[in-house]
Amino acid sequence: MEKNKNNYLNFLEVQITNDNSKNYYESLELHKSKDPDIIYYKDINFYINTINISFIFEYLKYDKLLNSIKYMHLSIPIVLSSDNNYAPYMYTTMISILENANKNTFFKFFLLVPSNFSKTIENQILLINDKYKCSINFIYIKNEFENLNINKLNNSFYNYHLLAGDLLPNEIDKCIYLDVDVCVCKDLSKLYTINLKNNYIAGVATERNYSPDEKNFQKLKLSSMNQYINTGMLVMNLKQIRKDNMTQKFIELSKLAFNYQDQDILNIACKGKIQIIPPKYNAMVNLLKENNPIIRKLYNDQEILEARNKPYIVHYSNKKKPWNSIGIYMEKYWLDTAKKTPYMNNIFNRIDIYKRELKNWWYIHKKKPLNLENPQSFNEKIQWLKLYNSIPIKTQLTDKYLVRRWVAEKIGEEYLIPLLGVYNEFEEINFDELPNQFVIKCNHGSAYNIIVKDKAFLNYTDAKSKIDKWMNENYAFRGLELQYKNIAPKVIVEKYMDDGSGDLKDYKITCFNGKPYLLWIDINRHSNHKRNLYDLNWNILPYKINPKIPSFPPIDKPIFLNKMIEIASILSKGFAYVRVDLYAINNKIYFGEMTFTSSSGTSEIIPKKFDRKLASLIKLPKEAYNIDSGEYYKLSKSFSFYPFNFFFIFLLFKLIKIYKKK
Numbered sequence: 001m002e003k004n005k006n007n008y009l010n011f012l013e014v015q016i017t018n019d020n021s022k023n024y025y026e027s028l029e030l031h032k033s034k035d036p037d038i039i040y041y042k043d044i045n046f047y048i049n050t051i052n053i054s055f056i057f058e059y060l061k062y063d064k065l066l067n068s069i070k071y072m073h074l075s076i077p078i079v080l081s082s083d084n085n086y087a088p089y090m091y092t093t094m095i096s097i098l099e100n101a102n103k104n105t106f107f108k109f110f111l112l113v114p115s116n117f118s119k120t121i122e123n124q125i126l127l128i129n130d131k132y133k134c135s136i137n138f139i140y141i142k143n144e145f146e147n148l149n150i151n152k153l154n155n156s157f158y159n160y161h162l163l164a165g166d167l168l169p170n171e172i173d174k175c176i177y178l179d180v181d182v183c184v185c186k187d188l189s190k191l192y193t194i195n196l197k198n199n200y201i202a203g204v205a206t207e208r209n210y211s212p213d214e215k216n217f218q219k220l221k222l223s224s225m226n227q228y229i230n231t232g233m234l235v236m237n238l239k240q241i242r243k244d245n246m247t248q249k250f251i252e253l254s255k256l257a258f259n260y261q262d263q264d265i266l267n268i269a270c271k272g273k274i275q276i277i278p279p280k281y282n283a284m285v286n287l288l289k290e291n292n293p294i295i296r297k298l299y300n301d302q303e304i305l306e307a308r309n310k311p312y313i314v315h316y317s318n319k320k321k322p323w324n325s326i327g328i329y330m331e332k333y334w335l336d337t338a339k340k341t342p343y344m345n346n347i348f349n350r351i352d353i354y355k356r357e358l359k360n361w362w363y364i365h366k367k368k369p370l371n372l373e374n375p376q377s378f379n380e381k382i383q384w385l386k387l388y389n390s391i392p393i394k395t396q397l398t399d400k401y402l403v404r405r406w407v408a409e410k411i412g413e414e415y416l417i418p419l420l421g422v423y424n425e426f427e428e429i430n431f432d433e434l435p436n437q438f439v440i441k442c443n444h445g446s447a448y449n450i451i452v453k454d455k456a457f458l459n460y461t462d463a464k465s466k467i468d469k470w471m472n473e474n475y476a477f478r479g480l481e482l483q484y485k486n487i488a489p490k491v492i493v494e495k496y497m498d499d500g501s502g503d504l505k506d507y508k509i510t511c512f513n514g515k516p517y518l519l520w521i522d523i524n525r526h527s528n529h530k531r532n533l534y535d536l537n538w539n540i541l542p543y544k545i546n547p548k549i550p551s552f553p554p555i556d557k558p559i560f561l562n563k564m565i566e567i568a569s570i571l572s573k574g575f576a577y578v579r580v581d582l583y584a585i586n587n588k589i590y591f592g593e594m595t596f597t598s599s600s601g602t603s604e605i606i607p608k609k610f611d612r613k614l615a616s617l618i619k620l621p622k623e624a625y626n627i628d629s630g631e632y633y634k635l636s637k638s639f640s641f642y643p644f645n646f647f648f649i650f651l652l653f654k655l656i657k658i659y660k661k662k
Contacts, residue, residue, distance in 0.1 A: 203229030327477030382601030445475030511572030
């Protein structure tokens, strides 16, 4: 409570019934809206402090009713630290906290910043008050360090929170500290109300540098790493820290050099008084991305599942962050929040990162530079469309689950392969309810499928391992096929389809803005893959798309060809390029998928004349689309040196030379 206020209400213990509880809530809500600081909690009791003694508040006897309002009326101190460079990321962390807060949770931000912190940035941060229910307090770190020979602290804002016990007001007994490379996904009331008892801090276990070393244990004077926590998220017991004068201990340890300065200091100083909490409160992406055996030592399966699927806080805990790299696991949480900040179109604009990575990827695969400024070949135009035209409708239609509804609306549900189930994870599948044959797929990538021809021979462990791996991948960043980027991963099970040959013929129809141009037939895709190209009149074409795939003897024109072309025309309308994949079983047509970046735009096309013809049919949009901000924009024209440029330069020099002679 605030020590300067002398008027306190007496506590009244009462029986709360259904009849008067509503009035209690209304009264409490009224005063909460007037002064968000009037309510304080300690253990299971709550205390009310106000200068208006005309209102009588009740002390609740029953835990159930107390808990139902406890998280709804809570003032939570949050400590963040940053310098000018990291201010946009601190801002984003604050927005993630406030956007996911319960409507009656009030946040007190204490921002620990260097004394030279920009006033312009400070004023921008203070504008958060205009939209959200919070208070913002800047604490400038200067005098606290002037007389200390602690270079690590002086040079890095990462360590400011070691002094939280001294920097925050004495009436604040407890706080949550967060690094600014985190994104909060849920209300923090449950985390804040964890009973710390007499522990100094609570955090999530991790392994130091994820590769335990006996020498590190000895240096840190720890017997094992089982109680070693990551300090990017902490619940800090400031009352206990002050009582035992722990801040001074932190400062003394700071005079020593550690690999992970603040983290090692806190683990050493607080040894024996560290409370371990579940990883959902600090979901470290570099630990959770893969089925790393390390995490099985730290958390149980249920904890891992919660951290991956229902995190409270996502922590981008290595050098690669969503703002400087692509394909970061769980980056969607951060990107969705970043869109709500004023930094999305400048500091957070990742289009240049995508462009750089795409050019690097292209050079690795094609051994030549990528011409994005003036794309000439079919594959170069596919790369352009990847980067600048991965619009939301493409994401929807690339999603193997969501596309079904769109196809049903366009051409009818009868063209869809029967769906047997859709799940959020492999464990949800009830295999007893499935037929003997089926296909398991993930909706968010290519070749993410398991064909089951006989359920008795399905290796469930292997299948689960594959699905779990795929579910943790963002397929978009394999080849910068950005239309896959924002697909929410699902597991789907479809009916096993067979045309009697033991494999399905793929009828792939290449279309340009609603106009089918050619089709190719793939057979035996899973063994002895072969391909033929045909025009729309079923004349075989002497061209190749991926010459490594051999041809097969011509087959008769299917009786359903015209219907397939009609379907492809309907589904491809409005897209500069798309390949519509269809199947035919017993003379019945089934929809396969919409492919916007065939083979990721790397298949060799011969002859070059055919390549140029296909390229000429792609009419690139006039505006580009930023997949992160969701905005369209015009590309600035840049000059590129191509053969014809050199010709004109040569001609210019010749003219200048002639002019000088004259």
